[in-house]
Amino acid sequence: MDFGQTAELLARIQFAFTVSFHFIFPAFSIGTASYLAVLNALWLWKRDPAYLKLFEYWKTIFAVTFGMGVVSGIVMSYQFGTNWAVFSDKAGAVVGPLMGYEVLTAFFLEAGFLGIALFGRKRVGDGLHMVAVAMVAIGTLISATWITSANSWMQTPAGFSINDDGIFIPEDWWAIIFNPSFPYRVTHTVLAAFLTTAFAVGAVGAWHLLKDRSNRQARIMFSMAMWMAAIVTPIQIFVGDQHGLNTLEHQPAKIAAMEGHFESHPDGAPLILFGIPNEAAERMDYALEIPKLSSLILKHDLNAPLQGLKDFPPDARPPVLIPFFAFRVMVGLGFLMLGIGLWSLWARWRKSLYTNGWLHRAALAMGPSGFVAVLAGWYTTEVGRQPYTVYGFLRTSESLSPVDAPAVGTSLVAFVVVYFLVFGAGVFYLFRLFRRPPILDEDHELDRGPHRAAGINPGPAQEDTIRAGGETDAV
Amino acid sequence: MPFDLPTVWAGIIAFAVLAYVILDGFDLGVGILFPLFPKRHDRDVMTNSIAPVWDGNETWLVLGGGGLMAVFPVVYATVLPALYMPIIVMLLGLVFRGVAFEFRWRTQRGSIWWDVGFFVGSTLAALMQGIALGALVQGIRIADRSYAGGWWDWLSPFSILTGLAVTVGYALLGATWLNLKTSGEIQARARRIAMVAGGATLVLIGVVSLWSPFINEIYFERWFRWPTAFFSAFVPTLLAACAFALWHGLTTDKHLQPFLAALGLFVLSFAGLGISFYPYMVPGALTIAESAAPESSLAFLLVGAAVLVPTILAYTGYAYWVFRGKIDPEEGYH
Numbered sequence A: 001m002d003f004g005q006t007a008e009l010l011a012r013i014q015f016a017f018t019v020s021f022h023f024i025f026p027a028f029s030i031g032t033a034s035y036l037a038v039l040n041a042l043w044l045w046k047r048d049p050a051y052l053k054l055f056e057y058w059k060t061i062f063a064v065t066f067g068m069g070v071v072s073g074i075v076m077s078y079q080f081g082t083n084w085a086v087f088s089d090k091a092g093a094v095v096g097p098l099m100g101y102e103v104l105t106a107f108f109l110e111a112g113f114l115g116i117a118l119f120g121r122k123r124v125g126d127g128l129h130m131v132a133v134a135m136v137a138i139g140t141l142i143s144a145t146w147i148t149s150a151n152s153w154m155q156t157p158a159g160f161s162i163n164d165d166g167i168f169i170p171e172d173w174w175a176i177i178f179n180p181s182f183p184y185r186v187t188h189t190v191l192a193a194f195l196t197t198a199f200a201v202g203a204v205g206a207w208h209l210l211k212d213r214s215n216r217q218a219r220i221m222f223s224m225a226m227w228m229a230a231i232v233t234p235i236q237i238f239v240g241d242q243h244g245l246n247t248l249e250h251q252p253a254k255i256a257a258m259e260g261h262f263e264s265h266p267d268g269a270p271l272i273l274f275g276i277p278n279e280a281a282e283r284m285d286y287a288l289e290i291p292k293l294s295s296l297i298l299k300h301d302l303n304a305p306l307q308g309l310k311d312f313p314p315d316a317r318p319p320v321l322i323p324f325f326a327f328r329v330m331v332g333l334g335f336l337m338l339g340i341g342l343w344s345l346w347a348r349w350r351k352s353l354y355t356n357g358w359l360h361r362a363a364l365a366m367g368p369s370g371f372v373a374v375l376a377g378w379y380t381t382e383v384g385r386q387p388y389t390v391y392g393f394l395r396t397s398e399s400l401s402p403v404d405a406p407a408v409g410t411s412l413v414a415f416v417v418v419y420f421l422v423f424g425a426g427v428f429y430l431f432r433l434f435r436r437p438p439i440l441d442e443d444h445e446l447d448r449g450p451h452r453a454a455g456i457n458p459g460p461a462q463e464d465t466i467r468a469g470g471e472t473d474a475v
Numbered sequence B: 001m002p003f004d005l006p007t008v009w010a011g012i013i014a015f016a017v018l019a020y021v022i023l024d025g026f027d028l029g030v031g032i033l034f035p036l037f038p039k040r041h042d043r044d045v046m047t048n049s050i051a052p053v054w055d056g057n058e059t060w061l062v063l064g065g066g067g068l069m070a071v072f073p074v075v076y077a078t079v080l081p082a083l084y085m086p087i088i089v090m091l092l093g094l095v096f097r098g099v100a101f102e103f104r105w106r107t108q109r110g111s112i113w114w115d116v117g118f119f120v121g122s123t124l125a126a127l128m129q130g131i132a133l134g135a136l137v138q139g140i141r142i143a144d145r146s147y148a149g150g151w152w153d154w155l156s157p158f159s160i161l162t163g164l165a166v167t168v169g170y171a172l173l174g175a176t177w178l179n180l181k182t183s184g185e186i187q188a189r190a191r192r193i194a195m196v197a198g199g200a201t202l203v204l205i206g207v208v209s210l211w212s213p214f215i216n217e218i219y220f221e222r223w224f225r226w227p228t229a230f231f232s233a234f235v236p237t238l239l240a241a242c243a244f245a246l247w248h249g250l251t252t253d254k255h256l257q258p259f260l261a262a263l264g265l266f267v268l269s270f271a272g273l274g275i276s277f278y279p280y281m282v283p284g285a286l287t288i289a290e291s292a293a294p295e296s297s298l299a300f301l302l303v304g305a306a307v308l309v310p311t312i313l314a315y316t317g318y319a320y321w322v323f324r325g326k327i328d329p330e331e332g333y334h
Helices: A007-046 A049-083 A085-119 A121-155 A173-177 A182-211 A216-250 A252-259 A293-299 A321-349 A357-365 A369-383 A405-435 B005-032 B040-050 B054-071 B073-082 B084-103 B111-138 B157-181 B184-214 B217-224 B230-251 B257-277 B295-322
Strands: A160-162 A168-170 A271-278 A283-290 A388-390 B280-282
Touching: A007 A049, A007 A121, A007 A182, A007 A369, A007 A405, A049 A085, A049 A216, A049 A405, A049 B054, A049 B073, A049 B084, A085 A121, A085 A168, A085 A173, A085 A388, A085 B054, A085 B073, A085 B295, A121 A173, A121 A182, A121 A388, A168 B295, A182 A216, A182 A321, A182 A357, A182 A369, A182 A405, A216 A252, A216 A293, A216 A321, A216 A357, A252 A293, A252 A321, A271 A293, A271 A321, A321 A357, A321 A369, A405 B084, B005 B040, B005 B054, B005 B111, B005 B157, B005 B257, B005 B295, B040 B111, B040 B157, B040 B184, B054 B073, B054 B084, B054 B295, B073 B084, B073 B280, B084 B111, B111 B157, B111 B257, B157 B184, B157 B257, B184 B217, B184 B230, B184 B257, B217 B230, B217 B257, B230 B257
Parallel strands: none
Antiparallel strands: A160 A168, A271 A283
């Protein structure tokens, strides 16, 4: 099964496919873990059962998402070796330790405390349970930090030398970890994860408010989500702008592809709002432009010169189509998010936050926006890194394992079938969980879950009154 | 045996792999035993017994993989392409079983399918790990820092035998774990299964041990020439002691002893493999010294590992301690 394609293209599709699926789950679980920590802290502080209910409600959703993130992540940690062996051999000494630290500082922390955070409240008491919840949240953030550092190093490599065998030798770990694009990328990525969760939570809250606007738990989650939208979106747009300036400095060809600039513009580049990249003819078809605006955005100067793709040798240019469109999808969604945030502030001021049906419908429609924006941003930056794996130093075509196209094609088909089956079912179950109304003192059959391990002999019995649900659901 | 950075790292990677094998071994084993416990209630208790810890157990696999890439990149870059198919099938198996934990609670009608997925995923993962081990023992063709063999090199009667051995061994670990964590009828059945699986495991260990010296001259030298032949007497003696402890524990209604004895069988078999492999990472092809990453990588990661691995062991131990004791079979169902 090689579909008439090269092993390289099939391996790239396989990596893009598996990493896209994988990225969706952490993008959600990073934000959800922090949200759970906040909810649990609010419960301990105010002893308001609404927060406990919300904690239990999102806990179940987190558990399903986290499980999918773990299993899709294990695949990633082996995919470098199966399909990208030459990359692993050459860059493993640099990228590997960063991922090693991710496992040692983050994965074990999350996994070690997850069981206690999910099922151990009555066994360890509120205090230690809070510690466990916080550890899981901190673990997800540490994990994001290391893996973005590794990814940033591939984008803007620093702190290394290359020996006679073409192996990357780490020389300065500080320079490797804090490579030029890392501070921008990690901030942009973590905020994106927070926004993804905020809009998902907001949509669930909005859905339940549309059903019953007096539901207090739905009100709380909607309000919290809208605060996030109103506060974090402007910060994210600012950080994104800074990230763009950083990219212009270190990867100008990527910016040219994102902007759709084939020609260079020595005295002010236009902002191409829309167009169809015609890579064969090296021009934008049907371009709709605003003169000089691109230079203003990227250089803060109307007449500043900007390089076009033609300034780069053809074998060092990234493809244009995907970065150009994906970037517009991400930015467009970002501004829609900002719109929701501002609208919510207006509604809050007018005291109609919980009664404005159109705001709720809009928030519901924006539920998936974070996921789409995260993937679009990811495609922009990763496709924009081409044709390199380690930017400027190791080509993608020279990173591949000695694999035959049929082997890669067959495993690609297997991944596609299994992922759609498994994660399709997972998303279906998530929607079922979203549909449960967050009502106090009412058990729902779907709250039933693994009630791990209450002991007969040791420890205090694990009778979690809120978790409930399963007790009434005889099987 | 020199105490340089590469050797220390080979030890840490070996430890991570061993930790993975014995920890995920028992929870994969629980999945392998699913068909022998057809009642939904029994299966709930079985998954409850491993639910709080399986995720941590599987993280050792990520450490083994990620760590190998960091400190022995060329091994990672040659072994994984060589074992392409078993690795991919193992990963897909792990996907199925990992999600089944949560998914089987999220549906009434579909629950049985996730139980099937849990069994098939666990069994495939175990089988493929064993096959990968056998293929590695047989050796991998490497030329110029990359894999030079074919796509079916991993498949042989020997690798199928090791696949079977690991699967049965995991089933033994799972059965003794259930003997430890459950009570009543489930425990009684687990004990009966452990007797059979224990016998089968010992037979398979024996066959693999007798076969492997004839696969490669190195192993023969190692096991039948003095002074290393010392181990050829030592390891089997300890194995026999573990086998007795297992049999004794199971027949006298001990709960913890059979599990520890089964762990002992794995640790000893693993030690035997270590004796066969040393000083190679990939037998006959790559030694520890020649496949190690640059010293700056080894040192950088070792600083963290020296602090973090003991910390991880401490809080992992704490998590096990929190969920100690028998599973209440009635919980959640009255």
